[in-house]
Amino acid sequence: MDAVAEFRSFNRFYTNEIGLLDKHLLASNFSLAEARVLYELAQGGKQTAAAIGRTLKMDKAHLSRIVARFEARGIVNVSTSPEHGRQRLISLSAAGRAAFSALDKGSQEQIAAMLLPLDDVAQNQLVASMRQIRKLIGRDDADPERVSFRSLRPGDCGWIIHRQTVLYHTEYGWDWTYEGLVADILSRFIANYDPVREDGWVAEYDGDVVGSVFLMQTAVPSVAKLRLLYVEPSARGLGIGRQLVGRCIERARQLGYDRLQLWTNDVLVSARRIYQAAGFELVGEEKHYSFGKDLVGQTWELALKP
Incomplete structure (x- = not known):
């Protein structure tokens, strides 16, 4: 695949569509650049040309x-900043707000018409793909407020199997x-x-699955296991792993477990730091050959009761 050619092909398709x-734009009197300036003024209020340009x-x-x-054309008002006499502040006039309202309505109707032939599943796929594009090319600043957590749904486990396998193959070469x-x-x-002994959680960012963790029972009634913690690379640094582990610990306490165990490998450095910060202690390790690699397995444990 020629990524550059595919990127350019998509751009041509999208601009035509x-x-x-x-x-x-939209049979108005505004070019695309003018419409974008109108939008920034409508959303950001009074501001300098330099701020709009940035x-x-x-x-x-x-x-x-x-x-x-x-x-x-009387679309904007330009005034001198009371704080900085050399700065000119730009804001929409009444005519400008009316022009933006008509343009915004036209854009909404255009996109709604494009989406109309698509069912809910197809629309969700389209929106998810658009979000992924923004994340991958770095135009979407990470925001912890956009992270949410939920319980498991049908289809989650299959997705988690796929994503964990792809992720660990990419990052560690596991087969x-x-x-x-x-x-x-x-x-x-x-x-x-x-359900009275086990649980699981999925982390989402703007509706996309970006992490998960499971609380599972063991053969020992007083001991539970934390298993399969993972966080997507695009969502790291938002505290998702820490919060997933915290939910697992709190739920284990609620269910009356005395101890919470987990097994990991020493190459998973970020995960180990989360476990240590949560109070887990290393209780054993051994070398093993798994997933096509020489690894060091580690068992960690957390006492849930004094």
Whole structure:
């Protein structure tokens, strides 16, 4: 696959679909650049041309000409900043707000018409793909407020098996025998699930699954296991792993367990730091050959009761 060619092909497709090459956007009197400036003023309120330029990454001269045209048409008001006498503040006039409202409505109707032939499943796939594009090319700043946690749903375990296998193969070179292990663990979890002894959580970012963890019973009634913690690389640094582990610990306490155990490998450094910070103590380790690699397995334990 030629990534550059595919990227350019998609750009051509997208610009054709939404009419970005038309001289005026949505049969209005505004070009695409002018419509973006209108949008920033409508959303951000009174601001300087420099602030708009930074947001839109627009050439200063091009932006200056747009503002001049807007001012001549009565679309914006330009005033001197009371705090900085050399700064000019730009804001939408009543005519500007009316123009933006008509343009915004037209855009909403255009996109709604494009989505109309798609059912709910297809629309969800489209939105998820758009979010992924924004994340992958770095245009989406991570925000902890957009993280949410929920209980397990049908389809989650299959997705978790897939993502953990792909992730650990990419980051550590583990082979598909790891997929067999995770599939076996989760198939037995599903077949023997006991809601008064076990639980599981999924972390989402803007509706996309970005992590998970499971609380599972063991053969010893007083001991539970924390299993299969993972966080997507795109969502790391938001405290998701810490919160997933915290939920697992709290639930184990609620269910009356005395101890919580986990097994991991020493190469999973970030996960081990989370366990240590939560109070887990290393109680044993041994070398083993698994998943196509020489590894050091570790058992960690947390006392849940004084």
